[in-house]
Amino acid sequence: MTRSRGDEEIACDESGSDGENLPAGNTDVFAHGSVRLRTDIAAECFRELRHRIRSPAEEYKANHLLREKHRAVLEWLLAPGGPVHGHAHVHLIDKAFFVVDRTVGLLLDDGDDGDRGLDAVTLYRAGPHAFGDEGWQDFLTAAHQLLRVRTDHGPSAPVEAFFRVVDGLRRANGRTTVSAVLDRLAAARPVAEDHRARIAATGPPLVPLLDPLLPTVVATVRHWSAGGPGPVRLVHDRQNMLTPQRMAWVAESVRPAGAGRVEWRLVEARLDVRVQYRPTSSPESPGRSPPTRSTAVATHGSPRCCARTSIRDPCGATHPAGSGCAGMRPTRACAWLVETPQEDPAAQDHRLS
Structure with missing residues (x-):
């Protein structure tokens, strides 16, 4: 019908x-x-x-x-x-998953939607246990600041804050379910820098x-x-x-x-x-x-x-x-x-x- x-x-x-x-x-x-x-x-x-x-x-x-x-x-x-x-x-x-999914989609967009989806699910399901409550909230907050349009500081500040959190979590999670995803996120810093620079240069995107x-x-x-x-x-x-x-x-x-x-x-x-x-x-x-x-x-x-x-x-x-x-x-x-x-x-x- x-x-x-x-x-x-x-x-x-x-x-x-x-x-x-x-x-x-x-x-x-x-x-x-x-x-x-x-x-x-x-x-x-x-x-x-x-x-x-x-x-x-x-x-x-x-x-x-x-x-x-x-x-x-x-x-x-x-x-x-x-x-x-x-x-x-x-x-x-x-x-919370929306933030994780959008972060993974931005930073790990290699054309394979299935891999990105698996990475987002892995972070969402295993992250709270692997990072602890405080670490999980730190990750969500830093990811949110990286993706949001408005920032109280310059375009590099959200990038610095996000990868500082990611690096700290990598050191604390050397052999866990999420360690491989954290490694891939850590390698995506140039993508994050381009994202913030683009917002600073052209303004908010049509679809935030x-x-x-x-x-x-x-x-x-x-x-x-x-x-x-x-x-x-x-x-x-x-x-x-x-x-x-x-x-x-x-x-x-x-x-x-x-x-x-x-x-x-x-x-x-x-x-x-x-x-x-x-x-x-x-x-x-x-x-x-x-x-x-x-x-x-x-x-x-x-x-x-x-x-x-x-x-x-x-x-x-x-x-x-x-x-x-x-x-x-x-x-x-x-x-x-x-x-x-x-x-x-x-x-x-x-x-x-």
């Missing part, structure tokens, strides 16, 4: 955005959610939510639904037979390495365009990152995957009820540790009420939401996709009874 049709709009919003400030952000996860709901169905659903929750808030957010006393409302919303089941998609990015919004929008468009080349019409909450040039970049990025035309309409979330079906990476989600399967399911539902919901990790495997797999880690694509089986939009008319 074609997931997005020419006369349908996909409403989108993000949660957990800290811009380039990833390691020191408020949450461990960046989430980008999208729904395919008619406006009248979404409005009727929100009227029902207000009736059940009885909050005077004009704009409902995740914390309204995540309170234990409203568990039954959450299950009604997300369960098979509920208003959004089969019409929602959530893309989750682990921020450390901003997760644009890659998740690309993934969202690919999801909803699967099954047909028709246009994908996005209704997205206003974001400073979504300039005309970057929206054009998204359209170019999805074209090789067979996606059709991408059309945009930017709105204020409070003025389009569909955009308020946003994901959450709020403090109520487990923090300061990589999200487990239960974390990801909680973003979209629960094993109990979404038995048909699946979580597909980036290596392509699909895991039923009801099965246990604590400690699941992301791989190359540095994200989990949380989705439910697609349903025909006509079925929405029967969802609110």
Whole structure:
């Protein structure tokens, strides 16, 4: 079945955005959610939510639904037979892995995507144990400073700081799982110097390495365009990152995957009820540790009420939401996709009874 049709709009919003400030952000996860709901169905659903929750808030957010006393409302919303089941998609990015993946991608880009992916996974999985908590945080902080656009010092300062940390970790990890990756990073200093010099000379790139919004929008468009080349019409909450040039970049990025035309309409979330079906990476989600399967399911539902919901990790495997797999880690694509089986939009008319 074609997931997005020419006369349908996909409403989108993000949660957990800290811009380039990833390691020191408020949450461990960046989430980008999208729904395919008619406006009248979404409005009727929100009227029902207000009736059940009885909050005077004009704009409902995740914390309204995540309170234990409203568990039954959450299950009604997300369960098979509920208003959004089969019409929602959530893309989750682990921020720490995103930093590691982007660092490896910049410094070790030798044309072999598989090797770079393996290096990033090795660092992410073995680094915290091999480096210790302090060493791991030092590495993430130095990598973040190397990649981010803004720096409080000259272009060489982030390079010096990063390779000072890498050299220290190499001395302390002579024969560990990560030592070979550290050796390759240490040899990539000229690449890092070129990167900082280029930013100093030409200014910020169109797509900053450390901003997760644009890659998740690309993934969202690919999801909803699967099954047909028709246009994908996005209704997205206003974001400073979504300039005309970057929206054009998204359209170019999805074209090789067979996606059709991408059309945009930017709105204020409070003025389009569909955009308020946003994901959450709020403090109520487990923090300061990589999200487990239960974390990801909680973003979209629960094993109990979404038995048909699946979580597909980036290596392509699909895991039923009801099965246990604590400690699941992301791989190359540095994200989990949380989705439910697609349903025909006509079925929405029967969802609110």
